[in-house]
Amino acid sequence: QGRTAELVSGLRAWAEVEPSTDQRNALLREAAELAHRELSNPELAADCYQELIAIDHDDLDALRALGDIRRAQSRWNEVVGLLERQLEVVVGEERTLVAQAVGQVYLDHLDDPRAAIRAYETALELDENDPATMDALEALYQDNDRLEALRALLERRADAAVDEDR
Secondary structure (H helix, E strand, O other), X not given: OXXXXXXXXXXXXXXXXXXXXXXXXXXXXXXHHHHHHOOOOHHHHHHHHHHHHHHOOOOHHHHHHHHHHHHHOOOHHHHHHHHHHHHHHXXXXXXXXXXXXXXXXXXXXXXXXXXXXXXXXXXXXXXXOOHHXXXXXXXXXXXXXXXXXXXXHHHHHHHHHHHHHO
């Protein structure tokens, strides 16, 4: 482990002076993976991933890896922030899944149903017929006495069911 720690330190030092952004990213990614896998040092790995994100704000792999570390540490506010960053970067159907994940963290870990509702409403804007999003919103609207929103959601579901039957 001593040699691995020295290697991680050396990779980070090299990354500081490396002129090529691509090479710097590769060095930091290698340092992060070694720190996490070989040294079992998630905080050191997180530092490396944060350095990667500072270089490339849209590095989806680094955002996900740092999010996984923070999730394992139950640092939920940071997890939400990283998921919200991912929401800015991902495209297509994955955006819905990330928005749902934001809502789930707000609901399950941060006890913030209003923020959970906003996140699930974002997910519904991204995929207007997603049943998991509708189920989550239906429960949230009921639990938080959002009756007008619940009525609109149920009408939307009914309209979608009628359209499917045609």
